[in-house]
Amino acid sequence: MFPSIANRLNRRYRSAVILTVVPGGILFTADLVRQLDFEIEMDGISCPHTPGDRHNNSNISYQQNITVSNKDVIIVDDAIESGGTMSRLVAHIAEYFPASIAVATLFVKPHRIAIPTEQYYAYETATDELLVGYGLPWQNKFRNLPCVKRLIK
Numbered sequence: 112m113f114p115s116i117a118n119r120l121n122r123r124y125r126s127a128v129i130l131t132v133v134p135g136g137i138l139f140t141a142d143l144v145r146q147l148d149f150e151i152e153m154d155g156i157s158c159p160h161t162p163g164d165r166h167n168n169s170n171i172s173y174q175q176n177i178t179v180s181n182k183d184v185i186i187v188d189d190a191i192e193s194g195g196t197m198s199r200l201v202a203h204i205a206e207y208f209p210a211s212i213a214v215a216t217l218f219v220k221p222h223r224i225a226i227p228t229e230q231y232y233a234y235e236t237a238t239d240e241l242l243v244g245y246g247l248p249w250q251n252k253f254r255n256l257p258c259v260k261r262l263i264k
């Protein structure tokens with residue numbers, strides 16, 4: 112699964128902090144990290160989001176269980192739609208003086224804003240339609256679907 116992302120990360124890094132955006136990014140992280148051959152530390156961050164909301168202003172919750180200062184950080188999430196959540200997370204982590212910040216996601220959507228950082232993604236979707244499963248919820252359910260489906264309301 113996701114050989115293109117894992118291969119690119121394996122070529123780029125000797126070590127990194129994998130910072131999972133929880134809970135959505137948990138399933139993708141679990142599969143991705145098992146394909147990484149460099150040293151990793153793992154931590155989590157959250158910024159709760161309502162699917163389809165393009166202006167996520169919720170509080171960022173980051174306990175900093177491990178320090179990221181002077182370390183390479185890879186923020187891992189399931190999807191980028193507007194890009195608003197991830198650009199806020201990148202700006203937030205930058206305040207902790209990491210050596211670098213990259214973003215790895217399973218999906219990116221076409222109308223996302225530019226995020227000025229290294230980016231790795233598996234799939235660019237053709238439209239902004241909502242997906243569920245494999246971490247992605249609908250009304251906080253269905254995250255545990257083992258595959259990703261289009262949401263038909």
Ligand SMILES: O=P(O)(O)OC[C@H]1O[C@H](OP(=O)(O)OP(=O)(O)O)[C@H](O)[C@@H]1O
Binds near residue numbers: 189248
């Ligand atoms: O690019 P944006 O439009 O800001 O959307 C991206 C956010 O949406 C997803 O969260 P999800 O809907 O899975 O909810 P969660 O944060 O509770 O996992 C994803 O995990 C990002 O956090």
Ligand SMILES: Nc1nc2[nH]cnc2c(=O)[nH]1
Binds near residue numbers: 190193242
């Ligand atoms: N549930 C859900 N959340 C998202 N956040 C960004 N894109 C999506 C999506 O397709 N589904």
